[in-house]
Amino acid sequence: MNTPKIFFGSNLKFLRERKKMSQEELSFALEIKRSKLSAIENGQTKSPPFEDVINLSEYFKISIDSLLRIDLSRLGELKLRELEAGNDVYMMGGNLRVLAITVDKDNKENAEYVPIKAKAGYRAGLNDPEYVGTLPKFTLPNLPIGWTYRMFPTTGDSMLPIPEGSDVICRYIQDWGSIKPQTVCIVILKAEQDFVFKQVTLQNNGLLLESLNTQYQPYIVSVSDVLELWEFQRFVSETIPDISPDLQTIAKALREIQGDVTFIKEKSN
Structure with missing residues (x-):
């Protein structure tokens, strides 16, 4: 059985820097030693005490499972806010769908295009950030943020x-x-x-x-x-939509035809 990858240390550093906090400021807020916090972030502490894990989960408002098992740096700001709001896949008993996304250098979500050749593998890779990262990216103005x-x-x-x-x-x-x-x-x-x-x-x-x-x-x-x-x-689309005429258009055309017929009759008399 493969050993699962644990992201706790890197997630802790990511969340701290996201809040623009120093190690000293976070250790003070959590009432732990700065050296202990640094060791956790650097992966030197493989098994941090349960109380520290729980305190960090409560402080950042993200479940323990997410802190341990999800690389939070791969999520966009929108998804992080959803997790902090309680919309967490593990807190919600697995009922919530967590979407794999990619972000740009400014940590903003990309918009991906799924080409025809990628459709067959999309269902298998839709939860895999690495697969989603291989999809072409696109930009379009005026999409609601x-x-x-x-x-x-x-x-x-x-x-x-x-x-x-x-x-x-x-x-x-x-x-x-x-x-x-x-x-x-x-x-x-x-x-x-x-x-x-x-x-x-x-x-x-x-x-x-x-x-x-x-x-x-x-x-x-x-x-x-x-x-x-x-x-x-x-x-x-490269094709202009073929729009069927509505009733008003049909009625107008019939009136025009009727007018033409009346005009022809009057002229022939």
Whole structure:
């Protein structure tokens, strides 16, 4: 059995520096010796006393499991704030989905693009920061701040008038219970080789998935079969959408035709 990697020392240093505290200031706040704090950060203390671990967990408002098992430096500021707010995968009994992300040199979250060739491996690597780090990055102006974004390629015509083959930019949905009926999403399913691009409605027996194209029948999937939900924000396409005329446009065209017919009749008499 492989020995699990422990991030406690490096996480402690990361959190301290994130708060712009010196070792002396943190040791004073925790009422421990500075030499002990330095030894923990440098990995010289392999088994720190339980009371120190608990005190550090309470001080930084991050669970012991997260302090030990997650490399917090790989998370963005938004995810760290979520952990500090109590939205912690281990504190919540494993019900919360923790998204693997990457950050730039300023510790700001990147927005990743999942190309066609990466789709097959995405479901296996979505929780792996190293895999996510291999995905291409993109930037787009005017995206609302405070969200995690990803771009996905689409296939098929189930979401017409959004053109087939469009790339859709989506934001990550952490709380599935917050989505409104018929929220347009990229849905990452366990049993699918491809992503599905659907309108999503939360129901008692699962998630109802509907296409914008009414030729496709809606269907329900179990919540346990869904890995991620990404809410649609905008799309990029080389094709201009083929928009069907609305009733007002049709009525206007009929009136124009009727007028032309009347004019012709009057002229012929």
